[in-house]
Amino acid sequence: MSTLSVHDHGVVHHEEGHEHHHDTFLTKYVFSQDHKMIAKQFLITGITMAVIAMLLSILFRIQLAYPDKAFPLLETLLGRFAPEGRLDPEFYLSLVTIHGTIMVFFVLTAGLSGTFSNLLIPLQVGARDMASPFINMLSYWLFLTACVIMLSSFFVQKGPAGPGWTIYPPLSALPTAMKGSGMGMTLWLISMVCFVASSLMGGINYVSTVLNMRTKGMDLWKMPLTIWAFFLTAILGVLSFPVLVAGVVLLIFDRSFGTSFYLSDIVVNGQVMPFEGGSPILFQHLFWFLGHPEVYIVIMPAMGISSEIMSVNSRKPIFGYHAMVYSLIGITVLSFIVWGHHMFITGMNPFLGGVFMITTLIIAVPSAVKTFNWLATLWRGNIRFTPAMLFAIGMVSFFISGGLTGIFLGNAALDINLHDTYFVVAHFHLVMGSAAIFGMLAGVYHWFPKMFGKMMDEKLGYLHFWLTFIGAYLVFFPMHFMGLDGVPRRYYAFTEFASMQRWLSVNMFITWAAIMSACAQVAFLYNFVHSIFWGKKAIQNPWQANTLEWTTPVEHIHGNWPGEIPTVYRWPYDYSKPGAEEDFILQTTPFSQTMSSNLPHDFEDNPAGMEELSKWTSTQKANEEVK
Amino acid sequence: MAQIQQEDKINLNAKKFVMWIFIFTSFMLFAAFTSGFIVYSGGSGHGLSVILPSSFRYSTLVLIASSVTLFFASRAAKRLEFEKQQMLLWITIGLGISFLLLQVYGWYILAYKMQIYLVDPNATRSFVYVMTFAHLLHVIGGLIWLISALKGSINRIPQVKNLYRMEMTSIFWHFLDIIWIYLYVFLLLNQ
Numbered sequence A: 001m002s003t004l005s006v007h008d009h010g011v012v013h014h015e016e017g018h019e020h021h022h023d024t025f026l027t028k029y030v031f032s033q034d035h036k037m038i039a040k041q042f043l044i045t046g047i048t049m050a051v052i053a054m055l056l057s058i059l060f061r062i063q064l065a066y067p068d069k070a071f072p073l074l075e076t077l078l079g080r081f082a083p084e085g086r087l088d089p090e091f092y093l094s095l096v097t098i099h100g101t102i103m104v105f106f107v108l109t110a111g112l113s114g115t116f117s118n119l120l121i122p123l124q125v126g127a128r129d130m131a132s133p134f135i136n137m138l139s140y141w142l143f144l145t146a147c148v149i150m151l152s153s154f155f156v157q158k159g160p161a162g163p164g165w166t167i168y169p170p171l172s173a174l175p176t177a178m179k180g181s182g183m184g185m186t187l188w189l190i191s192m193v194c195f196v197a198s199s200l201m202g203g204i205n206y207v208s209t210v211l212n213m214r215t216k217g218m219d220l221w222k223m224p225l226t227i228w229a230f231f232l233t234a235i236l237g238v239l240s241f242p243v244l245v246a247g248v249v250l251l252i253f254d255r256s257f258g259t260s261f262y263l264s265d266i267v268v269n270g271q272v273m274p275f276e277g278g279s280p281i282l283f284q285h286l287f288w289f290l291g292h293p294e295v296y297i298v299i300m301p302a303m304g305i306s307s308e309i310m311s312v313n314s315r316k317p318i319f320g321y322h323a324m325v326y327s328l329i330g331i332t333v334l335s336f337i338v339w340g341h342h343m344f345i346t347g348m349n350p351f352l353g354g355v356f357m358i359t360t361l362i363i364a365v366p367s368a369v370k371t372f373n374w375l376a377t378l379w380r381g382n383i384r385f386t387p388a389m390l391f392a393i394g395m396v397s398f399f400i401s402g403g404l405t406g407i408f409l410g411n412a413a414l415d416i417n418l419h420d421t422y423f424v425v426a427h428f429h430l431v432m433g434s435a436a437i438f439g440m441l442a443g444v445y446h447w448f449p450k451m452f453g454k455m456m457d458e459k460l461g462y463l464h465f466w467l468t469f470i471g472a473y474l475v476f477f478p479m480h481f482m483g484l485d486g487v488p489r490r491y492y493a494f495t496e497f498a499s500m501q502r503w504l505s506v507n508m509f510i511t512w513a514a515i516m517s518a519c520a521q522v523a524f525l526y527n528f529v530h531s532i533f534w535g536k537k538a539i540q541n542p543w544q545a546n547t548l549e550w551t552t553p554v555e556h557i558h559g560n561w562p563g564e565i566p567t568v569y570r571w572p573y574d575y576s577k578p579g580a581e582e583d584f585i586l587q588t589t590p591f592s593q594t595m596s597s598n599l600p601h602d603f604e605d606n607p608a609g610m611e612e613l614s615k616w617t618s619t620q621k622a623n624e625e626v627k
Numbered sequence B: 001m002a003q004i005q006q007e008d009k010i011n012l013n014a015k016k017f018v019m020w021i022f023i024f025t026s027f028m029l030f031a032a033f034t035s036g037f038i039v040y041s042g043g044s045g046h047g048l049s050v051i052l053p054s055s056f057r058y059s060t061l062v063l064i065a066s067s068v069t070l071f072f073a074s075r076a077a078k079r080l081e082f083e084k085q086q087m088l089l090w091i092t093i094g095l096g097i098s099f100l101l102l103q104v105y106g107w108y109i110l111a112y113k114m115q116i117y118l119v120d121p122n123a124t125r126s127f128v129y130v131m132t133f134a135h136l137l138h139v140i141g142g143l144i145w146l147i148s149a150l151k152g153s154i155n156r157i158p159q160v161k162n163l164y165r166m167e168m169t170s171i172f173w174h175f176l177d178i179i180w181i182y183l184y185v186f187l188l189l190n191q
């Protein structure tokens, strides 16, 4: 048997199967060009960053719950950032900024897309690797560089960047404006440039692989929804990240060369700055043109993953496959024309505000289509409550409860009151933060056997799910009420306002709920690490799923399939098909082997197949009569 | 064996596609700069009010000429006329470098003769520098592609790869040409 492997530089043909590569430790685990290894690298880096960002959030939650208390331990841990055991106000801003940046970009963009697009695109479309494995490797290493630079900003004298994850100028453009505008901000920008380069390399590869390297029979309408989601996510990224680059380039010019793109009439410490004529609103336009698609870059992979997992574990075809795809496409297109809803209070022309309001509310339609389809998929399913399934259902729950508040915020008249309050914080932590993290965790539980060849422990998975699910609601739900009462976000100690003092008890409650949810993650981390080494060995298709990745051997080999890449004959959602022998039919099973379950619908544009089917049914009928 | 060759071809196609998508991302970058320009000048009421130096006009012609020579180089490569291909590539590289120099000369005229600096309270003028600078960085990338194509041809790499490099280089270089014309016309319309 001959095995092929496609390299960056042409094709090498091996007469021997397996282990044809004399991999050294370095080429196998470090500078690997194999998409499965790169996926694992992304996942482990992403999880590490998530833990760090979570610990940062616990730090600032402690400040919010106990604004007047000193914790000597904090000084021991943080030194000059927590003099006398109390968090430095500017360091608080840095914590919020880095928490947001890491979570949005490093965990939910790179960690999520990087892991699952890399793992699943070649495996589910039937390719030996990515279009350019070399660029793929580069993408990971740039990502890691970005992570290291971002974290290194904790070790500069004035601390990390502090203007929030949206880095609005003037704070971000004037190195002297506050501590977090100095060296930390510079590092933030450098890190982000690496990050964007990494994302673009990844995204370009994903798009090209999906469009060019599908196996025989895998036309677009036979692709699993995961692939559709990753593909459209990559397109979103490829089109919107360059706009962020443009915004950041202008910001760098303002910071370092004294131009005035974003700056005008500024006085710092009583000193008049020479900047004139710039417009900080310009930055907001450039930022949110990326920023809004970015939130969908975060959620769409989670949607795809959940769709797949819910179908597999309900043992039912996904409800409305075409509608699911079209709604993803709709979201992709619409997400480019709604960015103004982040800027309602910038003094934009009310007419323009109205336009953005309408586009924003329209995007709720495809979102609702998806939600209804998920619920309809569950309806009367043969549900198997695996941990992955629970997390996928949790994703839907958060998407609904957070999406509803989006509709409030999308109304300019309401948003003028709610903007920059905890209501917004509640909205996006539910709809983006929690939903996307749940989608990611669902994916980890579901594809762990594919990644590591082992099973994760179910009991710990259930514990992890329930504590996290309840914890997340306890943390974020009360924030709605705070926001409605006008409590502003990003304040070090809003309890200084007499009218808001009564929220202190709620803050304490939230902080303890957050600490509880953080502890729950230990169950996951333990389960993850323990199962990699000592987990139960996985079988080839543990979930009895239809998609191609489960036809590869458990042991990872370079090129994914020994021998030829399988051909695909049917869509991926033939679960519980009436008349079939089992309740799942692999995509690689031809219709000729499943005569008893074929339906006229399967042969819509295949007259030959249709003829076979009617012949078969008439002989069946004849047999019946004989009996 | 047939299957291998086919997989190989698919893979090269996928890589060409990578180049096309990269071009979309680059295009978005420049589109962002020009939209930023429009938003800024619309919001602040500033116009450019600068007569662009004539060296930009010459650089435009040089860049168009380089696209033409590259086109003939590709044709020569397809016809297995490697000497001719190399000569035309040399000329293209030469024209590319002249473009670089002309752009820098343009900045010199802007700054030293016309007293229009990067730092200006009217940021539309800063935009001129930023856009030309971003484009120049791309041109340097394009030159690297040209050199790799030339090197490949001199070292007699297999024809499939020679053509592949030529094609990747051409896609990118012609795109740079078109983007520059877009930027130049955009600036002319706003001057």
Ligand code: HEM
Residues within 6 Å of the ligand: A166, A295, A296, A298, A299, A341, A342, A360, A361, A363, A364, A367, A403, A404, A405, A406, A407, A408, A409, A410, A411, A415, A418, A419, A420, A424, A427, A428, A431, A432, A433
């Ligand atoms: C039903 C559809 C949705 C609507 C109508 C909507 C509307 C809005 C509006 C109007 C804001 C601005 C609030 C303000 O700053 O005053 C906002 C903020 C936000 N939304 Fe949504 N949203 C929707 C869905 C989503 C989804 C699906 C995600 C992410 C997956 C998301 C993530 C965010 C984030 C991250 C912010 C806050 C950004 C910040 O200021 O830091 N939204 N949303």
Ligand SMILES: [Cu+2]
Residues within 6 Å of the ligand: A291, A292, A295, A338, A339, A341, A342
């Ligand atoms: Cu938005």
